[in-house]
Amino acid sequence: MAILTKEEAKKYIDKALSYAKADETEVSISGGRTGNIRYARNTVSTSGESNEIRLSVTSVFGKRIGSSSINELDDASLQKAVERSEEIAKLAPENPEYMPMLGQQTYPDSATFSPSTDKIDPDYRAQLAIDSIEPCSAAGLVAAGYLEDFSGFSASGNSKGQFLYNTSTSVDFSVTVRTEDGTGSGYAIRDFNDVSLLNSKDVTTVAMQKAQASKGAQAIEPGKYTVILEPTAAGDLLRLMFGGFDARNADEGRSYMSKKGGGTRLGEKLFDERVTIISDPANTVIPMTPWDGDGMPRQKTVWVENGVVKNLAYSRYWAEKKGVPPLSRPGGGGFGGFGGGGYIFSGGDQSVADMIKSTERGVLVTRFWYIRAVDPQTLLYTGLTRDGTFYIEDGKIKFPLKNFRFNESPIIMLNNIEAMGKPQRVGGSLIPPMKIRDFTFSSLSDAV
């Protein structure tokens, strides 16, 4: 009973709301099945599955807010949860930024659920691990990988008549393949809502090829290089810039979107004119929940158009204060919407092979690792290349490279675009492979 139907969910929500005495009450229920399998050293290390269901109550008296949650759905538990939430609310200090709950809105359709992912069972997971491990064992390589799948629902209703219901599935698979002597390492990662799109053998093959090709890496001097970033690598960096698309931080002067002298950089051309970034709840490759954390309908939004910043996100509180309509970021990609998922980058028509062919001297990057903010004012980040870095000369891959540490800002990167390819799904966003000039590598790493 991990996935409740819309009718079942509504029944529980209405029942809980019937006990409410607060000025405003919201009841939400979410649940589902999460499963995983992990392997390393060519053997399964852990696997598990859990089913959870949780009902949460939020009660509001004036601007005092309380909440409680339970895992049981009988009438007595529902009543107790509402009473506890109301007790907590009465004792809470006022939240001056509290915004009243919303009534029913019109929501876009959802494509977040896939029956094939819902059907995943322990046998599927074990077979996936075997399919990934066996070719590696046969080739004298060592596989370590992880699959996590989810199938569940979320529903919510409030005392103003709003009712929301959605089902969703997701699958995330990554694999690292290393040579037995530890001198080569490759990696591949995929995420989908629909597991029938995942071919773990193909993903593993990519990681195997990179492991073998990265043996015997050579060092070259750090410095500024033209880089070709595969979509995973490009996504690693680009997803970090969206925290800055918040109007309040920009207005407060503590964001790279803050303008010298006050105000925001909305309307300024901050990026190369080929950069257009949108979010679109109707996109079926990266489907998203039809509402945001405030229960607002998600809407198609142009964030950057031809390099110009077109929109910043406004919370309901900040929007009211500034007299503009609220606008949320698309969410997705984990971290409660902070994961940077839900963005669609304009791309180009070049393949990675085309980009290599046109490169006189450059570096091909599979992925970045341990990325941390260095300066929030310029969005400077540091991190390292990992699991497949290659030197390009005269249009060809010449040899594998030792890994580099970089110090670079995605803002600067998006001003140094040479070429882009077809966007692919990476971490819940659509990201193109990119060729970037003058990318700053600051030192070498011996890590494989």
Added chain:
Amino acid sequence: MKRRDFIHLSGLGLGALMTPGVMAMGNPVSAERLIEPGIDVAAKKLLADTALNAAKAKGATYSDVRIGRYLSQSIFTREKNVQNISNTETFGVGIRVIASGTWGFSATSDVTPDGIKKCAETAVAIAKANSKLQKEPVVLAPEKGHGEVTWNTPIKKNAMAVPVKEKIDLMLAANNAALDNGAAFVNSAMFMINEQKYFASTDGSYIDQDVHRMWPNLTVTAVNKESGGFRSRQGLSTPMGMGYEYMDGTASEKIPNAAGFNSYRYSYDMVEDAITAAKQAKEKITAKSVLPGKYDLVLDPDHLGLTIHESIGHPLELDRVLGYEANYAGTSFATLDKWKSGNFKYGSDIVNVIADKTQPYSLGNMGYDDEGVKCKEWDLIKNGVLVNYQAIRDQVGILGENESHGCSFADNWSSVQFQRMANVSLKPGTEKMTPMDMIKNVEKGIYILGRGSFSIDQQRYNFQFGGTVFYEIKNGEIVGMLEDVAYQSNTQEFWNSCSAICDKDDYRFMGTFFDGKGQPSQSSAVSHGSSTTRFDGVNVINTARSI
């Protein structure tokens, strides 16, 4: 609490701009609930025996059971407002077994004899199913049963029993102090954890532990709208294995640092630090941008702890060395052949690093680990030479030892225990030396306090660290504040450049609640002790850019 939940909760990972949300772990409860007792120890023993007997009946050759009640309180404020208060409780049972030579694990929130019996049976079924993929049977280092024992974090004031109002008053006083001293924004927060953990195993241990941890946190931001510049200064507090007494601001625990303000040892003065932070955040906006090059670094313990964590703590986790973390956190440069050689110079002769789970006030301080092993201290690096790793019962045999190091932990009753970092600490110098004495001998250097940006490769060779505040040292004196500082080095090269360590009077902890490892990821709390330490000729880069 898992790190991702915390980020969602606090936004601390996002440039320290806090956006409180809902605590994802545990069910919200009233503050009063946090001081109500859980079920008594006799009832826990009965439930534990139910699990052990059920597992044995199904064919388990070993089993352990953890009955855990995890309580947390977090409070967030911003400037003059309280943003969020969250009290949570979660209660359940995790059962781990060996059957057919293979591990199996299952967990349930149904803490009844029937629920526990079913959970134990599931754990055995999982072990048997997984045994088909097992190459070699699990072998555990022996551990004698400890009988019925208890252990409690030595706290003076249970933070959960301190009224929420008292905590809010202190945080708002700190916020006001920062605003009065020029801050544009200030966020403060308190996180309090109480883990009531009961462990039993077929070895004959019944261990009841009451673990408390406390973390106050402060971020002060100054903004110059004309120049478009802004800088934040983090508080110099650190998470501790202490009760609310950490918030007393005791004068004897204020350690004057070489930059002329106070650092904090076993007690934190939040208001005093907020005032200093506001002044320093403003100063940082106009501070001199560092000239890149080689500098001698003088690193305060609140900064050095993170460097120790990343460049010594992680590479010396045996499961990483063996490849179990290859797809996530990575492996390690500190391979077994280097250890076996007996002469791998990890650092200079004065570098002595211990691992322990016993230092009072540290986050790692515990009586027993989640395998029922009594916690202890052991050497990792002795006189600069790599001598050991961190290992648990099913790994320590690889090192030729027959007693686990006692560092196996799970972050919740619902998570399976595995090897986690102990406190990894640099021993203080044996000769009397203050940070001021140390700086007197530095010709061209930088004094770094507090944590900043940190990044290290997946085998722990190449790293880059920032900090909170930086001071330029010229000819033995501090001459002013610097900005845009980060240092890059290689682990072995860096620790071999260690040339002086202050004495035990300067010894302090840096800690974190969020040492992340594993898939699905688990968090672990760990401290790192050190005294102010000098490293010679380290490469410093300038991180300023214009966009």
